[in-house]
Amino acid sequence: MAQRPESYVKTAFDNILSSYFRARLKPFGREPGLWRMFEDLSSYFRDASQRPSLRIKWGVGKGNWARVPWIAFLDDRETNSTRHGVYPVYLFREDLSGVYLALNQGIDRLKDDLGTLESRRVLRNRAAQLLRETPAVKALKDSGFALDNKMDLHSSGGLVKDYQASTVSYKLYARGEIPNDVDLLIDLEQILCAYDEYLEQQPFRAPEAPPTTLCDQPQGEFQIASALKQVISRIAARGFVYEPWQIAQYITAIRTKPFVILAGISGTGKSKLPALVAEATGGVATLVPVRPDWTDSADVLGYTNLEGNFRPGPLLEIAREAAMNLDQFHTGIIDEMNLARVEQYFAEVLSRIEDRKPQPNGGYRTAPLVWQIPKEDDAAWREVVIPENLAIVGTVNMDESTHDFSRKVLDRAFTIELSQVDLSQWSVNGARAAAASMWPATAWYPIAIELSELTNPTDKQRSEVERAIGALEAVNHLLKPAQLQVGYRTRNEVAFFLLHAEQIAEAFVDREGNPVDPLDLALQMKILPRIAGRSEAIRKCVSGLLGWATTELHVVSEEDVNAIVEAWETAGRPVSLPNSKYPRLAARLCLMWQRFAADGYTSYWL
Numbered sequence: 001m002a003q004r005p006e007s008y009v010k011t012a013f014d015n016i017l018s019s020y021f022r023a024r025l026k027p028f029g030r031e032p033g034l035w036r037m038f039e040d041l042s043s044y045f046r047d048a049s050q051r052p053s054l055r056i057k058w059g060v061g062k063g064n065w066a067r068v069p070w071i072a073f074l075d076d077r078e079t080n081s082t083r084h085g086v087y088p089v090y091l092f093r094e095d096l097s098g099v100y101l102a103l104n105q106g107i108d109r110l111k112d113d114l115g116t117l118e119s120r121r122v123l124r125n126r127a128a129q130l131l132r133e134t135p136a137v138k139a140l141k142d143s144g145f146a147l148d149n150k151m152d153l154h155s156s157g158g159l160v161k162d163y164q165a166s167t168v169s170y171k172l173y174a175r176g177e178i179p180n181d182v183d184l185l186i187d188l189e190q191i192l193c194a195y196d197e198y199l200e201q202q203p204f205r206a207p208e209a210p211p212t213t214l215c216d217q218p219q220g221e222f223q224i225a226s227a228l229k230q231v232i233s234r235i236a237a238r239g240f241v242y243e244p245w246q247i248a249q250y251i252t253a254i255r256t257k258p259f260v261i262l263a264g265i266s267g268t269g270k271s272k273l274p275a276l277v278a279e280a281t282g283g284v285a286t287l288v289p290v291r292p293d294w295t296d297s298a299d300v301l302g303y304t305n306l307e308g309n310f311r312p313g314p315l316l317e318i319a320r321e322a323a324m325n326l327d328q329f330h331t332g333i334i335d336e337m338n339l340a341r342v343e344q345y346f347a348e349v350l351s352r353i354e355d356r357k358p359q360p361n362g363g364y365r366t367a368p369l370v371w372q373i374p375k376e377d378d379a380a381w382r383e384v385v386i387p388e389n390l391a392i393v394g395t396v397n398m399d400e401s402t403h404d405f406s407r408k409v410l411d412r413a414f415t416i417e418l419s420q421v422d423l424s425q426w427s428v429n430g431a432r433a434a435a436a437s438m439w440p441a442t443a444w445y446p447i448a449i450e451l452s453e454l455t456n457p458t459d460k461q462r463s464e465v466e467r468a469i470g471a472l473e474a475v476n477h478l479l480k481p482a483q484l485q486v487g488y489r490t491r492n493e494v495a496f497f498l499l500h501a502e503q504i505a506e507a508f509v510d511r512e513g514n515p516v517d518p519l520d521l522a523l524q525m526k527i528l529p530r531i532a533g534r535s536e537a538i539r540k541c542v543s544g545l546l547g548w549a550t551t552e553l554h555v556v557s558e559e560d561v562n563a564i565v566e567a568w569e570t571a572g573r574p575v576s577l578p579n580s581k582y583p584r585l586a587a588r589l590c591l592m593w594q595r596f597a598a599d600g601y602t603s604y605w606l
């Protein structure tokens with residue numbers, strides 16, 4: 001390091017922190033003393049760094065005073081501008097309460113190319129990659145540097161989010177506590193050494209891997225079947241009671257469509273299941289409790305207050321966080337979803353889910369969730385979408401305090417019931433919970449969402465698609481009296497549920513190892529929740545479906561249906577009716593038929 005007057009840098013920083021506020025009260029450019037301070041510091045750092053390819057630039061604004069003045073260290077091998085690339089930088093807080101030394105990334109060029117939200121996501125992913133692949137950067141933590149995205153510039157608007165997304169490592173020197181030059185220059189040399197190591201590797205210039213084809217298993221080297229076994233074992237060892245097929249059903253439904261409803265009586269683990277799966281797979285689950293007074297999307301997506309400032313809702317914040325961290329799967333749990341009318345406060349979200357588009361590197365994402373945001377400082381919220389690594393799971397209780405679901409909601413979800421209870425299961429017999437494993441976000445991506453996208457299907461895939469279509473054609477015939485037939489959306493979702501289930505077929509078993517047919521589950525999830533009423537047409541639908549689920553015959557007399565239900569009752573009203581084509585569908589239809597006989601009304605919901 002070059003020899004300079006003692007405490008030169010400390011004195012300069014103290015002067016900037018004390019004089020910059022007064023300077024920006026004046027018209028821009030009329031403070032030559034401040035400009036001279038930045039210029040002198042830049043010259044000093046240029047000499048002190050002793051790196052020929054390093055260029056020192058500084059900024060206090062162009063035409064207007066910058067909220068966050070800076071001094072950047074730009075290497076010719078990487079960048080000549082703070083608009084792009086990686087570089088060390090001093091950043092002064094907007095309220096001048098301190099100055100940061102940070103390893104930063106330029107955001108402007110990426111923002112021009114990708115938009116605000118996507119550019120921030122790319123920068124966070126690059127920061128994570130840099131920490132993984134550059135030991136000297138990770139080692140900065142030992143010298144008091146933070147390695148996260150929580151740098152607080154005490155600024156407002158989108159600027160603070162840009163800097164948080166782009167920062168790799170940072171250390172704060174608070175006003176009044178600036179250390180001496182020896183410590184300041186040691187920190188600077190450490191971050192420049194980490195920068196040198198980054199420049200040698202140039203990790204972000206490696207060619208990208210080509211995207212996988214739609215029919216490839218989306219997780220590459222990741223083996224989802226064996227990974228799921230670990231998840232099931234971990235959840236069981238922690239003392240939570242789920243059948244293996246229930247966990248497999250939930251994961252398969254999420255992989256098929258990112259909107260799942262978990263129904264059932266209170267205390268059966270509806271909100272716990274998605275949290276446990278997220279924990280066991282290295283994902284993130286965030287709970288959003290629903291209030292009875294929610295009447296429109298402002299409660300979940302956000303609103304503009306009387307001052308014109310946008311206040312994001314909880315689901316919008318979850319979506320933004322997921323989009324900023326695409327390498328990790330996120331789950332938004334909308335708890336007690338039907339305390340308010342779902343079709344009122346969730347209408348925009350439901351529409352966006354149906355409008356997902358494929359992404360170049362796999363997965364599907366929606367169009368922006370909100371768009372009427374007046375202030376440019378809040379403009380980044382206009383770009384928030386439901387990204388490919390986010391699923392929405394609603395939990396529901398069906399009682400007198402809750403609202404029924406409209407068919408619009410039910411048709412757009414997989415509805416899973418968790419009302420099966422075994423109170424005798426309480427001991428884990430000394431089993432140890434397996435360590436959580438990190439599932440790549442791509443493991444959750446669907447093979448496709450439209451059958452027309454399924455190019456070159458295997459014989460097994462073709463067989464499963466045809467099996468789904470055959471069952472749905474029979475079901476549609478039986479639903480016709482009540483005009484409840486299903487359409488192409490349900491056809492695609494049932495077919496892809498079977499294709500995804502095939503990848504983890506060994507997990508579709510009960511605790512005794514008996515197989516559970518994914519088509520049986522898919523029909524129960526997608527068909528039965530839509531059936532409710534007291535009409536003769538509903539009665540015909542239930543009896544026809546029950547006869548078909550048991551015998552696969554389209555015409556079964558009412559006497560035969562009553563005999564089936566009596567046999568079910570004699571067997572203790574099991575959740576699976578033995579010797580049936582679709583035993584779980586048949587057992588639930590027995591319950592629905594019994595309700596109709598007793599009350600003159602029936603529905604799927606307990």
